[in-house]
Amino acid sequence: MQYTVEIDQELCTGCHRCIDVCPVGAIGGPAGMAADINYDKCCFCGQCVQICSAYQEYKSETSAPRETKMKDRGLLASVREPLFAAHNMGHAQKVWEAINNPNVVTMVQCAPAVRVGLAEDFGVASGELVAGKMITALRKLGFDRVYDTNFTADLTIMEEGSELIKRIQENGVLPMFTSCCPAWVKYVEQEHFELHENLSTCKSPQQMAGALFKTYGAQVDKLEPKKIVSVSVMPCTAKKFEASRPEMNASGSQDVDLVLTTRELANLIKHAGIDFKSLKPSQPDSVLGTYTGAGHIFGVTGGVMEAALRTGYELITGNPLDDINILDVRHSQGVKRATLQVGDLAVKTVVVAGLENAAPIIDEIKNGTADFHFVEVMACPQGCISGGGQPKVLLETERKQVYASRMASMYKHDEELPLRKSHDNPEITKVYKDFLGKPLGHKSHELLHTHYCRRG
Numbered sequence: 001m002q003y004t005v006e007i008d009q010e011l012c013t014g015c016h017r018c019i020d021v022c023p024v025g026a027i028g029g030p031a032g033m034a035a036d037i038n039y040d041k042c043c044f045c046g047q048c049v050q051i052c053s054a055y056q057e058y059k060s061e062t063s064a065p066r067e068t069k070m071k072d073r074g075l076l077a078s079v080r081e082p083l084f085a086a087h088n089m090g091h092a093q094k095v096w097e098a099i100n101n102p103n104v105v106t107m108v109q110c111a112p113a114v115r116v117g118l119a120e121d122f123g124v125a126s127g128e129l130v131a132g133k134m135i136t137a138l139r140k141l142g143f144d145r146v147y148d149t150n151f152t153a154d155l156t157i158m159e160e161g162s163e164l165i166k167r168i169q170e171n172g173v174l175p176m177f178t179s180c181c182p183a184w185v186k187y188v189e190q191e192h193f194e195l196h197e198n199l200s201t202c203k204s205p206q207q208m209a210g211a212l213f214k215t216y217g218a219q220v221d222k223l224e225p226k227k228i229v230s231v232s233v234m235p236c237t238a239k240k241f242e243a244s245r246p247e248m249n250a251s252g253s254q255d256v257d258l259v260l261t262t263r264e265l266a267n268l269i270k271h272a273g274i275d276f277k278s279l280k281p282s283q284p285d286s287v288l289g290t291y292t293g294a295g296h297i298f299g300v301t302g303g304v305m306e307a308a309l310r311t312g313y314e315l316i317t318g319n320p321l322d323d324i325n326i327l328d329v330r331h332s333q334g335v336k337r338a339t340l341q342v343g344d345l346a347v348k349t350v351v352v353a354g355l356e357n358a359a360p361i362i363d364e365i366k367n368g369t370a371d372f373h374f375v376e377v378m379a380c381p382q383g384c385i386s387g388g389g390q391p392k393v394l395l396e397t398e399r400k401q402v403y404a405s406r407m408a409s410m411y412k413h414d415e416e417l418p419l420r421k422s423h424d425n426p427e428i429t430k431v432y433k434d435f436l437g438k439p440l441g442h443k444s445h446e447l448l449h450t451h452y453c454r455r456g
């Protein structure tokens, strides 16, 4: 297992803000002394990385030279930022080597929340949507194929929606839990393994994309899968852990080789001397690049639920939804319950924002009082827009406004897109027709679904 988050004992001042923010009580340490992470409990959400304000300034000296620390953290030598005590392990140096290696083909995907956070590291107002500039920047960096995690968010809905319908119709294990947040998945595996069958067997969009790049993508481009280096850009530090899980090798090798955070992508763009603000927007490559509004809102809490309900309603009833904006599942501040009438069935849903809020829901399931069908849990307080790999917002007073701007931008983009339901994505239809067959079919099962293991 890769430890993707660490606290530098030399830089930690013992303020213990990280202890307060950790949703699973994984950090401890004597008062005023350096904090330490218990990896049996840590789920790598990176909230401690977001909040940490103990740092070594550029050029100041500590007993370990800055160059050594930067190398250990996987940072590019050009990074001039302060080094914070709580930090994540970086892959930017390895990605730089891959995009400059003529013997490999690099394929990249970016998660929805990256495009509403990235510009903040270039001095642009929070929440600014920079999807098109981000794609141009990735091409300028030298990636051979620029695809999109939003595409496989749509694919996740096709698989996960079908799985939920099957479980309801065939008396399967309910409630079903979403499985796209790796921090939540790890938490279930280590603290509540008796509920692991409640987790959807769907891989996260990141992992579905990785498996498709090295199979379908390889076939389209007539490439040997072993020549492909698959890279993802995520707002999330737990995604680095997820990519390293041994189960995630449906293509025959690790499906996602390297994971950059939003901050690391900003560093790479600066390292290459690209003037991000002046870039002209462009479109991702086809296939595996087109997305709908439903795929895009995966980046906010309640988004996976809303996307699944948009598709589930229409697939079950055969009728269009009266109002595609399902406000009852949006803006959760902890636990939000809602019921949607789908044909004859009242589908009961729960959206949990922030891992610390999952406990009462888990208690209800364990004591037999739960009457709901589908539960979305995102470990970070507002979903991935507030993930551990996003640009840091150090001031508590600013954080609220920044997260609100990023969230508003997510919903605005959803409303602007011509297609807003995953099953309307024409490239999803094409990939099923040409390669996957049907949702929950043999090939989908092989590439897009997974299993879980007991931890701790």
Ligand code: SF4
Residues within 6 Å of the ligand: 005, 021, 022, 023, 024, 025, 026, 027, 037, 041, 042, 043, 044, 045, 046, 047, 048, 049
């Ligand atoms: S990564 Fe998350 S779970 Fe792990 S110590 Fe930091 S805040 Fe706690």
Ligand code: SF4
Residues within 6 Å of the ligand: 044, 045, 180, 181, 182, 183, 184, 235, 236, 237, 238, 239, 378, 379, 380, 383, 384, 385, 386, 387, 388
């Ligand atoms: S909510 Fe999103 S960013 Fe946070 S741990 Fe889960 S997947 Fe990662």
